[in-house]
Amino acid sequence: MSEPNATLVEEAAKLDAADELRAKRADFVLDDTVYLDGNSLGALPAAVPARLADVVAREWGQLRIRSWEESGWWTAPERIGDRVGRIVGAAAGQVVVTDSTSVNVFKALVGGVRIVQARDVSRDVSRDEILVDESTFPTDGYIAESAARLTGCTLRPVPAPEMAAAVGPRTAVALVNHVDYRTGRLHDLPGTTAAVHAAGALVVWDLCHSAGALPVGLDAHGVDLAVGCTYKYLNGGPGSPAYLYVAREHQPRFDSPLPGWNSHADPFGMAPGYTPADGAVRGRVGTPDILSMLALEAALDVWDGVSTAAVRAKSLALTDFFLRCVDTYVPAGRVESVTPAAHERRGSQIALRCADAGEVMAELIRRGVVGDFRRPDVLRFGFTPLYTGFADTERAARVLAAVLAGEAGEADEAGAPGEVA
Amino acid sequence: MSEPNATLVEEAAKLDAADELRAKRADFVLDDTVYLDGNSLGALPAAVPARLADVVAREWGQLRIRSWEESGWWTAPERIGDRVGRIVGAAAGQVVVTDSTSVNVFKALVGGVRIVQARDVSRDVSRDEILVDESTFPTDGYIAESAARLTGCTLRPVPAPEMAAAVGPRTAVALVNHVDYRTGRLHDLPGTTAAVHAAGALVVWDLCHSAGALPVGLDAHGVDLAVGCTYKYLNGGPGSPAYLYVAREHQPRFDSPLPGWNSHADPFGMAPGYTPADGAVRGRVGTPDILSMLALEAALDVWDGVSTAAVRAKSLALTDFFLRCVDTYVPAGRVESVTPAAHERRGSQIALRCADAGEVMAELIRRGVVGDFRRPDVLRFGFTPLYTGFADTERAARVLAAVLAGEAGEADEAGAPGEVA
Numbered sequence: 001m002s003e004p005n006a007t008l009v010e011e012a013a014k015l016d017a018a019d020e021l022r023a024k025r026a027d028f029v030l031d032d033t034v035y036l037d038g039n040s041l042g043a044l045p046a047a048v049p050a051r052l053a054d055v056v057a058r059e060w061g062q063l064r065i066r067s068w069e070e071s072g073w074w075t076a077p078e079r080i081g082d083r084v085g086r087i088v089g090a091a092a093g094q095v096v097v098t099d100s101t102s103v104n105v106f107k108a109l110v111g112g113v114r115i116v117q118a119r120d121v122s123r124d125v126s127r128d129e130i131l132v133d134e135s136t137f138p139t140d141g142y143i144a145e146s147a148a149r150l151t152g153c154t155l156r157p158v159p160a161p162e163m164a165a166a167v168g169p170r171t172a173v174a175l176v177n178h179v180d181y182r183t184g185r186l187h188d189l190p191g192t193t194a195a196v197h198a199a200g201a202l203v204v205w206d207l208c209h210s211a212g213a214l215p216v217g218l219d220a221h222g223v224d225l226a227v228g229c230t231y232k233y234l235n236g237g238p239g240s241p242a243y244l245y246v247a248r249e250h251q252p253r254f255d256s257p258l259p260g261w262n263s264h265a266d267p268f269g270m271a272p273g274y275t276p277a278d279g280a281v282r283g284r285v286g287t288p289d290i291l292s293m294l295a296l297e298a299a300l301d302v303w304d305g306v307s308t309a310a311v312r313a314k315s316l317a318l319t320d321f322f323l324r325c326v327d328t329y330v331p332a333g334r335v336e337s338v339t340p341a342a343h344e345r346r347g348s349q350i351a352l353r354c355a356d357a358g359e360v361m362a363e364l365i366r367r368g369v370v371g372d373f374r375r376p377d378v379l380r381f382g383f384t385p386l387y388t389g390f391a392d393t394e395r396a397a398r399v400l401a402a403v404l405a406g407e408a409g410e411a412d413e414a415g416a417p418g419e420v421a
Numbered sequence: 422m423s424e425p426n427a428t429l430v431e432e433a434a435k436l437d438a439a440d441e442l443r444a445k446r447a448d449f450v451l452d453d454t455v456y457l458d459g460n461s462l463g464a465l466p467a468a469v470p471a472r473l474a475d476v477v478a479r480e481w482g483q484l485r486i487r488s489w490e491e492s493g494w495w496t497a498p499e500r501i502g503d504r505v506g507r508i509v510g511a512a513a514g515q516v517v518v519t520d521s522t523s524v525n526v527f528k529a530l531v532g533g534v535r536i537v538q539a540r541d542v543s544r545d546v547s548r549d550e551i552l553v554d555e556s557t558f559p560t561d562g563y564i565a566e567s568a569a570r571l572t573g574c575t576l577r578p579v580p581a582p583e584m585a586a587a588v589g590p591r592t593a594v595a596l597v598n599h600v601d602y603r604t605g606r607l608h609d610l611p612g613t614t615a616a617v618h619a620a621g622a623l624v625v626w627d628l629c630h631s632a633g634a635l636p637v638g639l640d641a642h643g644v645d646l647a648v649g650c651t652y653k654y655l656n657g658g659p660g661s662p663a664y665l666y667v668a669r670e671h672q673p674r675f676d677s678p679l680p681g682w683n684s685h686a687d688p689f690g691m692a693p694g695y696t697p698a699d700g701a702v703r704g705r706v707g708t709p710d711i712l713s714m715l716a717l718e719a720a721l722d723v724w725d726g727v728s729t730a731a732v733r734a735k736s737l738a739l740t741d742f743f744l745r746c747v748d749t750y751v752p753a754g755r756v757e758s759v760t761p762a763a764h765e766r767r768g769s770q771i772a773l774r775c776a777d778a779g780e781v782m783a784e785l786i787r788r789g790v791v792g793d794f795r796r797p798d799v800l801r802f803g804f805t806p807l808y809t810g811f812a813d814t815e816r817a818a819r820v821l822a823a824v825l826a827g828e829a830g831e832a833d834e835a836g837a838p839g840e841v842a
Contacts, residue, residue, distance in 0.1 A: 029478075029482040029483075031483070033485075035485060037485065037486045040486050041481075041485055041486045041489075043482075043485060044477065044478075044481050044482035044485075048477060049474060049477050049478055049482075052473065052474075052477055052712070053470060053473075053474060056465065056469060056470050056473055056658075056716070057450075057465075057470055059659075060462075060465050060658055060659055061450040061464075061465035061470075062450075062452065064454075064456060064458065064462055064464060064465075064791070065458045065461050065462045065791060065793065066786075066791075067659065068462075068659075073659055073660075099520065099521070099524065099707075100520070100681065100706055100707025100708060100710075101707055101708075102679065102681030102682065102683075102706045102707035103520065103524060103679060103681075103706055103707060106678075106679060110571075134693070137682075137691075138682050138685070138691050138692060138693060138695075139681045139682035139683075139707060141693055141695075142680045142681065142682060142685070142695040143679065143680065143681060145680070145695065146677075146678050146679065146680055150531075150571045150572075150678060151571075157693070182691075229708070231708070237477075237481055237711070237712055238480075238481055238488065238489075238494055238708075238710075238711035238712065239494075239707075239708045239709045239710040239711045239712075239714070240710065240712070241710065242707070256567075257527075257567050257571060258523065258524060258527060258564065258567065259563045259564065259566075259567055260521065260523030260524075260560045260563065260564060261523065261558075261559050261560035261563065262523075262560075264559070264563070268796065269796065270558075270559050270603075270795065270796060271559060272555070272559060272562055272578070274559075274562075274563040274566065285521055285523045285524055286520075286521025286522055286523035286524060286560060286660075286663070287521060287522075287650070287652070287659075287660045288660045289521075289659075289660040289661065289662065289710050289713045290658070290659035290660045290713075291473070291658055291659065291660075291661070291712050291713045291716055292710045292711075292712045292713045293660070295477070295712055365487075370485070370486060370487075372486065374691065375689065375690065375691060
């Protein structure tokens with residue numbers, strides 16, 4: 001492997017020693033791997049196994065049906081939603097943990113269009129357009145197309161940075177990713193939200209790649225609706241349930257296209273007619289997935305006492321340092337960062353364009369540096385400030401350089417294609 | 422407590438001794454409680470805790486992102502779907518485990534309407550009506566109303582037994598429960614399916630209260646679409662993911678209203694345009710909930726070597742015996758069964774109409790007999806043939822009689838309202 005650069009190694013040690021989040025690393029199950037794929041699947045929080053074992057053996061195994069009340073299963077989606085809300089800047093009562101991100105995008109878009117159309121029912125203007133971030137994670141685009149088709153709207157893809165300029169008098173709702181999954185570009189949530197509002201439309205933010213990595217400030221910026229997953233920077237576990245934020249002001253008019261019995265005002269009344277519950281509960285659908293839900297709840301314990309400002313500061317320091325290490329170790333021209341250099345436009349990942357990126361990532365994984373590969377030519381490295389250190393970061397860049405130089409390396413683990421979002 | 426009836430006690434012992442499914446009881450975590458609420462939440466299969474601990478500690482904790490391929494996470498919805506398929510009479514490749522029942526009802530109804538409307542596009546007839554079982558579990562009705570609204574159809578509630586007569590030239594899809602959640606009435610799946618087909622419409626069956634309790638025969642009876650949960654007679658755990666069956670003949674035209682990236686033909690191509698996958702995968706939406714999904718997979722191990730015919734035979738024997746025990750122990754007129762006496766119209770539960778049913782059930786639970794209460798006046802007792810025995814059944818009726826007689830009883834456990842579906 002390439003020789004360590006003494007300056008970088010020393011600097012990494014200093015930065016790690018001064019890191020106020022360093023103690024959080026002990027809250028996760030880690031090993032010698034440099035795990036830079038927490039933007040795909042967060043590492044296992046140490047509290048989860050024992051908690052989940054108790055949920056299974058005692059709450060399900062012994063209390064069985066009684067746990068819906070006695071163990072707080074029934075209210076878990078709102079309770080855990082409030083905990084997610086604290087991380088994304090939402091006051092209590094506006095976030096519910098439920099379903100997948102895709103399903104929540106559908107609810108948010110159809111619900112958003114209905115709020116706007118009901119509001120404008122007596123006006124001449126007819127808003128029948130949904131704007132979508134054109135480089136969106138694909139599922140948002142597919143679901144937006146379905147939402148448009150079912151609500152009689154047209155769908156117009158627009159580059160996220162141009163969303164503020166593109167929104168117009170026909171726009172009902174704009175769906176934007178806070179951070180681009182591929183490039184790691186951070187979009188302007190406050191500015192875009194204000195511009196969408198100025199045009200009389202609503203905005204839906206997809207927070208999959210920002211929640212837990214940086215302050216979001218949903219309430220502070222007046223966001224209307226938002227969705228996100230919990231298995232990336234929130235470390236909720238593979239496929240852990242997603243969440244839906246409906247701002248309090250919109251809740252009374254939120255008319256879900258998936259009005260399952262869990263969102264009924266009196267679910268055990270078993271009435272044939274639907275009467276929606278008040279509040280965030282209105283975003284629920286069917287029976288919540290308790291095992292995954294309570295694993296997530298345990299995973300969120302690591303956030304106790306953590307400020308998203310501190311997380312953001314460390315995230316930027318990590319990605320800055322990674323870029324410097326890459327510059328130092330990797331011959332010029334061999335990779336090119338497609339992640340913006342400016343802090344205000346950077347999320348918590350670095351995406352490097354690289355020839356043979358698929359093979360390079362497979363070899364990196366074999367050597368114990370886990371990122372992922374995005375077709376056709378991107379190496380993606382996610383930095384989770386709660387458990388990623390600066391020494392890890394230096395090592396990742398150094399191993400990358402060795403792989404790119406074709407140096408022989410010692411396999412750390414069997415390789416994996418690293419191609420899962 | 423009321424004195425045991427020697428004849429019934431003796432008969433219970435004989436029936437238990439002769440029970441070919443008796444050994445299956447050891448595959449579950451049980452205690453002294455008579456658990457007759459497996460039609461709401463199945464008991465914990467003994468294999469689940471160790472399997473789930475391994476999923477968490479090794480697959481998530483150690484392999485992390487690699488498990489999507491190496492541990493078979495990515496293909497779990499189809500793999501486990503095939504196992505559910507074997508229990509409901511569906512050949513491989515038609516069932517996918519995904520989302521909640523409510524969300525799958527939405528996909529099935531909108532998808533069903535689209536299949537019919539696309540088929541009839543060149544004909545004069547316009548099918549724009551959805552029929553729904555009028556005593557349906559409420560969520561199906563709420564979701565059906567939403568599906569009708571979004572597809573421009575009208576929704577017409579019809580008693581399930583009259584569905585075959587009600588279906589007409591305007592009907593696109595009929596949604597029917599196989600077993601009524603409240604009364605335990607078993608509806609005529611073969612006859613209704615044939616009648617719906619004869620009228621040129623499609624049928625969606627909700628199998629929540631039949632799957633795992635009796636043979637369903639989806640393929641044999643030519644069912645078009647079906648949904649169901651996995652946490653009742655399939656014992657998958659609280660809120661475990663539901664499933665969607667799309668008959669092979671309909672798959673090429675199944676046009677999901679929730680076309681998430683997991684249902685794309687090439688999900689990692691990350692193409693902006695949606696191209697649906699072939700087969701059952703087309704019913705997927707977002708990232709699958711792996712912890713709950715794999716707990717379900719372990720739970721399904723108890724079905725190895727079990728025939729649904731044997732399950733059905735024992736189920737009927739249990740419910741027959743329960744009714745006889747109730748007749749013997751409970752004074753005439755104090756309760757009334759609303760579950761059909763005829764085997765061909767009975768599911769795997771007995772629902773007893775009873776004054777003060779809520780209080781009676783709370784007291785039953787305190788005395789270690791767990792059923793549930795359905796407003797306004799129904800005591801619901803579910804019989805899971807894999808772990809419920811005849812001695813349990815005799816005891817349940819005897820304790821019920823004691824409670825109804827106002828006899829003092831020894832509390833077994835802290836009571837719970839028993840009002841969760």
